[in-house]
Amino acid sequence: DGGITQSPKYLFRKEGQNVTLSCEQNLNHDAMYWYRQDPGQGLRLIYYSQIVNDFQKGDIAEGYSVSREKKESFPLTVTSAQKNPTAFYLCASSITAGSESPLHFGNGTRLTVT
Amino acid sequence: AQKVTQAQTEISVVEKEDVTLDCVYETRDTTYYLFWYKQPPSGELVFLIRRNSFDEQNEISGRYSWNFQKSTSSFNFTITASQVVDSAVYFCALEGSQGNLIFGKGTKLSVKP
Numbered sequence: 054d055g056g057i058t059q060s061p062k063y064l065f066r067k068e069g070q071n072v073t074l075s076c077e078q079n080l081n082h083d084a085m086y087w088y089r090q091d092p093g094q095g096l097r098l099i100y101y102s103q104i105v106n107d108f109q110k111g112d113i114a115e116g117y118s119v120s121r122e123k124k125e126s127f128p129l130t131v132t133s134a135q136k137n138p139t140a141f142y143l144c145a146s147s148i149t150a151g152s153e154s155p156l157h158f159g160n161g162t163r164l165t166v167t
Numbered sequence: 168a169q170k171v172t173q174a175q176t177e178i179s180v181v182e183k184e185d186v187t188l189d190c191v192y193e194t195r196d197t198t199y200y201l202f203w204y205k206q207p208p209s210g211e212l213v214f215l216i217r218r219n220s221f222d223e224q225n226e227i228s229g230r231y232s233w234n235f236q237k238s239t240s241s242f243n244f245t246i247t248a249s250q251v252v253d254s255a256v257y258f259c260a261l262e263g264s265q266g267n268l269i270f271g272k273g274t275k276l277s278v279k280p
Contacts, residue, residue: 086267093176095258095272096212103266111267143212150266155202158212 055080057159059144064164066138074129074162076144082157084150085127089113090141090161099142102127103150131164138166169194171261173271180249181279188244188274190259196220200262201242203233206273207255215257218242249278 057078066072078085084103088096098111102121116135121127127146131138143161148154170193180186192201203215216226218235226233230247246253256275260268 084266088270093272096268096270098263098267098269101267141210143210145212147266155214155217156212156268157214158204161210163210 057144057146057157059142059159059162062160062162064162066164066166068166069133070166071130071132072138072164072166074131074142074144074164076127076129076159077125078127078144078146078157078159079125080146080148080157081124082146082148082154083124084147085121086145086147086156087111087117087119087127087129088143088145090143096143099129101150131166138164140164169196169261169263169269171259171269171271173257173259173274175274176272177275177277179277179279182251183248184278185245185247186249186276186278188246188257188259188276190242190244190271192240192242192259192261194261196264201235202260202262202268203242203244204258204260204270205255206258212258215244246276249276251278251280254278 060075086101087099090096100119102108118130141163144159145156172191199220201218204212232245234243256273258273259271263269
């Protein structure tokens with residue numbers, strides 16, 4: 054079955070360490086997105102990529118980095134510069150960037166930094 | 168600026184009650200899309216509906232219905248005869264200029280047996 058796989062489901066790190074969250078999709082979608090969810094805050098856009106080898110900052114990109122070397126993969130690195138990294142991270146994809154297709158979401162990774 | 172407001176943070180109902188989740192949006196675009204997503208306790212977001220700003224007809228899908236009122240910039244979601252399985256956080260969203268979604272803060276719905 055096609056879908057979006059995020060791994061791991063739970064991730065624990067010490068403060069000051071970089072950590073990379075995985076996002077893989079086999080839907081052949083061009084566009085991919087990373088959102089951050091905090092309690093009572095809804096989802097906020099971190100980065101998005103409309104096509105391979107291209108990505109753009111979202112609303113809260115500071116302290117994060119991404120790469121898009123393959124169509125299927127859009128890993129997110131949470132760097133030590135991110136002041137409040139503990140959150141639930143959701144990856145999404147769509148056929149193209151635009152309203153022709155809704156976003157499909159992965160199951161999320163819950164990151165805890167202590 | 169584009170913005171989505173879900174004023175109800177939490178709603179609790181008893182099974183079989185009808186419940187309406189409110190969504191108010193702001194946009195300067197003349198053409199736009201609105202969405203509703205459901206987030207069960209497992210965490211993934213499940214797509215429920217997409218609505219084009221040109222189409223103001225209400226939509227019904229089983230126990231779910233949506234009321235789009237362009238005049239009041241609202242896109243409300245009603246669940247009829249609620250069930251325990253409807254317990255989740257529901258998000259209303261507006262499509263942004265880059266194809267991303269701008270989400271409201273969500274409404275947590277608890278349906279008690």
